[in-house]
Amino acid sequence: MLFRTRRLAAASVAVTAATALVAGCTSGSASTSGASGDTLTLWTHNAGNSVELDVVKKIIKDFNGSQDKYKVKLQAFPQSDYNNSVVAAASARKLPCLLDVDGPNVANWAWGGYLDPIDVAGSEVPVLSQLASTVGRYNDKLYAFGFYDVSLAYFARKSVLNANGVRVPTMDKPWTKDEFNAALAKLKKSGKFEYPLEMGTGGTGEWWSYGYSPQLQSFGGDLIDRGDYKTASGTLDGENAVEWATWFHSLVAKGYMAKKSGADPNKDFLAGKSAIQWDGSWNAAKNAEKLGDDLAIIPPVDFGDGPKIGGASWQWGMSSTCSNKAGAQAWLKFSRQTKYFVDYAKATSTIPATEAAAQQIADYQPGGKFDVLVDFARKYAMVRPATPAYPYISTEFEKASKDILAGADPKDALGRAAKSIDNNLKTNNYYSD
Amino acid sequence: MLAAPERLRPVRRTRTTNARRRESFTAFGMATPAVVLLIVFLVVPVALAFTLAFTDARLVSPTPARFVGLRNFTLLFQDPTFYKSLRNTAYFAAVVVPLQAGLALVLALLVNAKVRGVNFFRTVYFLPVVTSMVVVSLLWTFLYREDGLVNHVLSALTFGHVQGPDWLGDPATAMPAIILMSVWQGVGFHMIIWLAGLQTIPAELYEAADLDGATRRHRFLHVTWPGLRATRTFVLVTITIAALSLFTQIRVMTQGGPLDSTTTVVYQAVHSGYDQQQTAYAAAVSLIFFVLVLSVSLVQRFLTREKD
Numbered sequence: 001m002l003f004r005t006r007r008l009a010a011a012s013v014a015v016t017a018a019t020a021l022v023a024g025c026t027s028g029s030a031s032t033s034g035a036s037g038d039t040l041t042l043w044t045h046n047a048g049n050s051v052e053l054d055v056v057k058k059i060i061k062d063f064n065g066s067q068d069k070y071k072v073k074l075q076a077f078p079q080s081d082y083n084n085s086v087v088a089a090a091s092a093r094k095l096p097c098l099l100d101v102d103g104p105n106v107a108n109w110a111w112g113g114y115l116d117p118i119d120v121a122g123s124e125v126p127v128l129s130q131l132a133s134t135v136g137r138y139n140d141k142l143y144a145f146g147f148y149d150v151s152l153a154y155f156a157r158k159s160v161l162n163a164n165g166v167r168v169p170t171m172d173k174p175w176t177k178d179e180f181n182a183a184l185a186k187l188k189k190s191g192k193f194e195y196p197l198e199m200g201t202g203g204t205g206e207w208w209s210y211g212y213s214p215q216l217q218s219f220g221g222d223l224i225d226r227g228d229y230k231t232a233s234g235t236l237d238g239e240n241a242v243e244w245a246t247w248f249h250s251l252v253a254k255g256y257m258a259k260k261s262g263a264d265p266n267k268d269f270l271a272g273k274s275a276i277q278w279d280g281s282w283n284a285a286k287n288a289e290k291l292g293d294d295l296a297i298i299p300p301v302d303f304g305d306g307p308k309i310g311g312a313s314w315q316w317g318m319s320s321t322c323s324n325k326a327g328a329q330a331w332l333k334f335s336r337q338t339k340y341f342v343d344y345a346k347a348t349s350t351i352p353a354t355e356a357a358a359q360q361i362a363d364y365q366p367g368g369k370f371d372v373l374v375d376f377a378r379k380y381a382m383v384r385p386a387t388p389a390y391p392y393i394s395t396e397f398e399k400a401s402k403d404i405l406a407g408a409d410p411k412d413a414l415g416r417a418a419k420s421i422d423n424n425l426k427t428n429n430y431y432s433d
Numbered sequence: 434m435l436a437a438p439e440r441l442r443p444v445r446r447t448r449t450t451n452a453r454r455r456e457s458f459t460a461f462g463m464a465t466p467a468v469v470l471l472i473v474f475l476v477v478p479v480a481l482a483f484t485l486a487f488t489d490a491r492l493v494s495p496t497p498a499r500f501v502g503l504r505n506f507t508l509l510f511q512d513p514t515f516y517k518s519l520r521n522t523a524y525f526a527a528v529v530v531p532l533q534a535g536l537a538l539v540l541a542l543l544v545n546a547k548v549r550g551v552n553f554f555r556t557v558y559f560l561p562v563v564t565s566m567v568v569v570s571l572l573w574t575f576l577y578r579e580d581g582l583v584n585h586v587l588s589a590l591t592f593g594h595v596q597g598p599d600w601l602g603d604p605a606t607a608m609p610a611i612i613l614m615s616v617w618q619g620v621g622f623h624m625i626i627w628l629a630g631l632q633t634i635p636a637e638l639y640e641a642a643d644l645d646g647a648t649r650r651h652r653f654l655h656v657t658w659p660g661l662r663a664t665r666t667f668v669l670v671t672i673t674i675a676a677l678s679l680f681t682q683i684r685v686m687t688q689g690g691p692l693d694s695t696t697t698v699v700y701q702a703v704h705s706g707y708d709q710q711q712t713a714y715a716a717a718v719s720l721i722f723f724v725l726v727l728s729v730s731l732v733q734r735f736l737t738r739e740k741d
Contacts, residue, residue, distance in 0.1 A: 007459075084707070087492055087493060087710075090493070091492070108493060109493065111493075111495060112493035112494060112495055113494075113495040114493070204688060259599070259602050260599075260601075260602055388493075391708075391709065391710055392709050392710065392711075395704075395708050395709050396709075399689070402688075402691075403691075403692055403693075406602070406604065406691035406692050407691075407692065408692055416513075423508060424709075424711070427489065427504065427508070428489070428491065
């Protein structure tokens with residue numbers, strides 16, 4: 001009997017300990033939020049992207065070495081998981097002090113209370129000298145800034161276009177809708193390409209809004225009424241938008257474009273499987289390396305409302321729960337040096353956000369190989385709607401576009417998306433909290 | 434004379450009561466960890482979801498959730514995608530349950546033979562089960578491409594007469610394609626369960642059947658099938674629950690599929706709750722799902738109850 005009691009006592013102790021452990025884990029430690037004393041944590045989406053990650057590491061190393069007070073610690077996440085990790089950390093109130101944020105999400109995270117406005121006055125590079133699309137503002141306050149921007153463009157082989165009697169357009173005279181359709185018809189007829197146009201329809205996520213909403217905007221439509229950001233009906237499902245949707249579907253119906261492209265559209269283009277690829281400027285250097293002088297960087301098609309591309313890429317900000325905001329601001333100010341703008345642009349093969357930086361990179365200087373991309377970014381960029389509703393708008397547009405390619409009635413598909421967005425805006429009180 | 438029984442009983446009662454009390458105390462102590470975990474990870478989240486469904490909670494939100502009554506449910510019942518996901522989930526369950534259970538039983542009967550090398554087949558049939566569903570989905574996405582292996586095999590088998598469609602891109606074939614893949618992945622698990630059930634049937638019954646001159650069909654109908662009653666219930670319930678919670682394949686392969694032909698209730702909940710940040714709406718979807726699964730399980734329990 002004594003033995004049984006002892007066993008029972010031991011079991012009860014174990015149970016109590018386990019329960020205490022579970023309870024302890026759930027309550028968590030609310031003390032550190034992104035910084036322990038003067039050591040700040042920094043999150044970035046660049047895990048696996050060694051070129052960009054190396055630049056981040058370099059800036060951190062230089063900052064840590066330049067002064068004795070603050071130390072910044074890096075934590076890198078894979079891009080596909082990054083947004084989810086930040087949202088999860090915010091729910092647990094464990095955001096890092098410094099983090100980078102994708103341009104269109106700045107409004108959503110600022111409204112959600114993840115980010116605090118930053119003050120980088122007195123840094124080497126004034127904010128006003130940057131491309132407007134690389135600065136993340138919400139409610140007229142500065143929340144984030146980026147070091148580079150990307151452009152969209154059509155890439156093609158000059159030899160292929162010439163062989164098929166297709167004009168190579170310039171910024172002064174871009175392709176019109178009819179010219180573009182005719183060009184695709186000619187390329188398809190040549191028989192050399194199963195799908196002459198490659199637009200990355202095999203991707204998922206933000207590419208759909210980033211890559212295809214500029215074309216929607218070129219038709220005269222848009223994702224939401226940018227007057228007051230309160231309705232999508234009439235804009236997303238208006239006449240111009242339906243025209244875009246009909247054209248978009250016709251690409252698949254006529255066999256110009258695959259309904260679902262391969263896993264690596266750029267690789268397919270470089271291997272000669274497609275004639276024209278709609279891609280981001282991040283692949284410009286790779287294309288130039290492989291195709292040399294045969295590469296044509298073609299401006300977007302003017303579908304009626306002028307050629308349009310997207311804008312805004314990854315930007316850096318500070319979390320609102322940072323326990324050492326002075327340190328975070330110090331790092332942000334320190335990172336705003338022209339040499340780092342140059343480093344980022346060189347490493348990631350993107351457009352530097354300032355003129356001063358562009359002048360130090362041969363390819364992006366006037367007359368350089370890629371200076372036309374800088375012109376695209378300056379003339380054609382239209383940022384995705386800077387509203388906290390953007391994540392919802394983006395997912396609805398992605399679904400509508402996929403349905404349109406799969407054969408849904410364009411007006412129905414867009415109408416459903418617009419109605420859904422309107423409902424969301426209404427139920428969330430137009431995100432004005 | 435009357436005093437004797439009374440004297441004996443009190444002694445026995447105290448000993449029994451003490452022992453029984455200690456036993457029940459021990460039992461309670463042993464059950465507590467599991468009960469605590471169940472409460473923390475099952476009861477509490479379900480209760481939270483119940484309350485969340487009546488608020489306007491969002492994943493990213495500067496303000497705390499407010500009570501909004503039945504608004505989420507009104508929006509839900511006006512959403513055509515929700516009905517499509519209900520229809521797809523029901524379609525999937527209605528096909529997969531008999532198909533997978535039946536196929537698993539056939540395989541179990543085959544590998545129940547006492548032949549050399551039967552363990553090899555048992556392992557091979559079970560291999561897809563231990564492979565992660567995400568990996569399986571990724572592989573089968575490639576297999577199902579219009580220029581993929583499935584169509585090549587189809588073309589080879591029919592000497593080029595039949596050209597396979599774009600399985601995952603055509604609304605008519607997307608769900609059947611996913612059904613086929615899911616059955617392939619899960620059949621091994623239920624085969625093992627049927628096998629365990631088959632092996633509990635006493636061999637004497639089969640001998641007696643042989644002596645009585647029973648054919649294979651008679652053996653199956655009158656010895657095997659009745660002997661599998663308990664296994665049958667278990668397999669039915671587990672397959673139904675797994676089928677109703679279809680999510681991973683959809684998320685990886687079709688993301689709701691061409692024109693909503695593969696969206697399911699769980700996928701809608703995750704998509705609206707996590708991708709679109711509408712947590713309260715997703716909680717409402719989960720609540721409906723919970724009620725559905727509960728009613729289906731109760732119906733199944735009723736149909737498979739012990740009738741004596």
